[in-house]
Amino acid sequence: MTEITETENPLALEHQVCFALAVAARTVIALYRPVLEPMGLTHPQYLVMLALWEHEPVSVKDLSGMLQLEPATLSPLLKRLEAAGLLRRDRSTTDERSLAVALTPEGRELRNQALEVPPAIVERLGMNVDELMELHGRLTTVIAAATSSRK
Incomplete structure (x- = not known):
């Protein structure tokens, strides 16, 4: 039995870009969970807060x-963050x-705690900032x- 090479098997799971991206996304997001938990945020909520810390108020x-x-x-997500x-x-x-979305004083204050998130993630990944x-x-x-190909 001969081994099938990457070019001979275009459906090999380990060579699929979508598979690598999906596993990378799940794995990296899982690293955020214990870092965000003390802040009371999930990863999607963290992304909302990042956008608001930079752009609030915003529609x-x-x-x-x-x-x-x-x-x-x-x-x-907004309803839970509002609650x-x-x-x-x-x-x-x-x-x-x-609807316009704006931070409360508590939401603005949480930013100070969030400043600890990026260095914690860099440390957990064990990669240097240039690589990231x-x-x-x-x-x-x-x-x-991918976005331009959908249009």
Whole structure:
């Protein structure tokens, strides 16, 4: 029996980009869980907070675009963060159909604790920052290519 090479078996699981990306995403997100837990955040909630710490106040529509999440996916995240006292959703003063999302003082204060997250993740990964920034750049290129191919 001869061994099938990568080029002879285009369906080999271990050679699939989608498989490597899916496993990498699950594994890296799992590293965040114990770091975020003391803050009372899940990883998706952390991403919402990152966007708000940088851009608040922001409309739900704009936040949805920043996070590349459907509004139906984002809405329950916002409700839980609002129930936790970290943000508030108010009707826009200029467009009653639009919701504006803003941080509460508690939500702004949580940013200080969140400053510890990136170095903790770098340490858990055991990779240097240059390697991670290179990986980020390559993933951003993959995202752009995949996004443009859907249009």
